[in-house]
Amino acid sequence: MSLKVSVLLDGQLDPEEVKPVLNEVASDPALRDRYTIYALVGDVLRGNSTPDDGFTVRILDRMRSQGAHVEPGYDPFAT
Amino acid sequence: MIRWVIAATQGVAYAWLEMEIRDQDAELVRLAQSGDAPAFEALVVKYQRRIARHVARYVRRAVDVEDVVQDTFIRAYRGLSSFRGDSSFYSWLYRIATNVAINALKRDPAPVLLGDDAPEERSDAFQPGVSDSEDPERRLIASQIADAVQRALERLQPELSEALMLYEVEGKSYPEIAQMLGIPIGTVRTRIFRAREFIAKRLEPVLGPQRPRRW
Numbered sequence: 209m210s211l212k213v214s215v216l217l218d219g220q221l222d223p224e225e226v227k228p229v230l231n232e233v234a235s236d237p238a239l240r241d242r243y244t245i246y247a248l249v250g251d252v253l254r255g256n257s258t259p260d261d262g263f264t265v266r267i268l269d270r271m272r273s274q275g276a277h278v279e280p281g282y283d284p285f286a287t
Numbered sequence: 288m289i290r291w292v293i294a295a296t297q298g299v300a301y302a303w304l305e306m307e308i309r310d311q312d313a314e315l316v317r318l319a320q321s322g323d324a325p326a327f328e329a330l331v332v333k334y335q336r337r338i339a340r341h342v343a344r345y346v347r348r349a350v351d352v353e354d355v356v357q358d359t360f361i362r363a364y365r366g367l368s369s370f371r372g373d374s375s376f377y378s379w380l381y382r383i384a385t386n387v388a389i390n391a392l393k394r395d396p397a398p399v400l401l402g403d404d405a406p407e408e409r410s411d412a413f414q415p416g417v418s419d420s421e422d423p424e425r426r427l428i429a430s431q432i433a434d435a436v437q438r439a440l441e442r443l444q445p446e447l448s449e450a451l452m453l454y455e456v457e458g459k460s461y462p463e464i465a466q467m468l469g470i471p472i473g474t475v476r477t478r479i480f481r482a483r484e485f486i487a488k489r490l491e492p493v494l495g496p497q498r499p500r501r502w
Contacts, residue, residue, distance in 0.1 A: 214480040217333060218454070219311030220461055226314040227323075234325035237500075244501040245487045245494070247332050250455040252436045256336040258429055263339075263353070264332055264501055270357045271331075276364045278322060284366030284383045287390055 213242050217250075312376040320367050327367070331360050332502055334377055338384050345388035349422075355391050359384040431493055439489040443482055450475055451482035 212229045215221050221229060233239045244264060251258065312333075318326035335356060342355045363370075363383050370379055440448055446468075453459045453467065454475075465472045 210484060211477070211480045214483055215476055216329070218461070218479070219313075219315070220476065221314070223314045226326075227318060230315070230318065230323070230325055230329060233329070240502040242487065243329065244332050245490060246483045247336075248432075248494075249436060249483055249486050249490065251336040252433050253440075253452065253455045254337075256340050258336060258432065261425060261428070262500075264335055266353065267331055267335060267357050267360055268328055268502065271361055271364060274361060276361045278320060278367045279365045280368045282365045283369060284362040285386050287386075 209239060210242050213239055214246055217243060217246050313372065316367070316370065316372070316376050319364070320370070327364050328502060330376065334380055335360070337377070338380060341381060342384055342388050345385075345392055351391065351395075355384065355388050358387045358391075362387065432490065435490050435493045436486055439486040442489075443485055447478050447482040447485065450478035454479055 209229075209232065212221065212225070213233060216226065216229050216233065233243055248258065312330060315326045315330055319330065338359055339352055339356050342352050342359070346352050346355055359380065363380055366383075370376065440451075443451075450464055450468070453464045454461070459467065461472050461475045464470075464475045468475070470478075
């Protein structure tokens, strides 16, 4: 399964595979961890080092706490 | 002969590559547009640090960078229905981040850092979550992570590190790597995975006790 997580990160899964793999990742903390560590490795190799101190979680928590959702007609570029 | 063929088809290859990059996140974006939150979260995990590095060209303090990055992803999620796929998702996100950063500067012009002061040229370049020089402990942890990755990379089988570096650092696509190395795409996929897994296992002792929850 970790192989598919790696390929998911790279956007190289067949479209019909994405949803089932994503569902497994979303429901399995170990696979979510794998996805984030693979992403971290790539970022470190590109020079974007990080202390892995919850930067991701703070972004996601704020999105959830604000109840962010897709809003038809919303312009993300509006000032 | 091979060079001539590549040169003659270079225009086509570039056009194809652009399509490849553009479509890379298409299915995750499509799912997120239909309200699948984990699909968008997967995109956040994938692009957060690249966006943070871009934002740090405009905003210096780590806390401000983090605010701008959070605003960027919230705006992107809310406005996802307006994304038509005319550019890559990352390009679209990048433009939103630029707008949000510039607006932040208008409200608080103090942290402006452009041109020669761009973080790539600064010794204290931004690290997501690191508060510049004010937090040496977090900087040390970031350095330990970078060192662990580097050490793992040095112990990795050359054919695995080659595939990973071509993908992550050189920005080559799977088909390009397959062509360059003369191997099937399935082998590229496996080599990149094995390289990541090798590094991840050596990174876990450094990461484990610090932050069990990452997503």
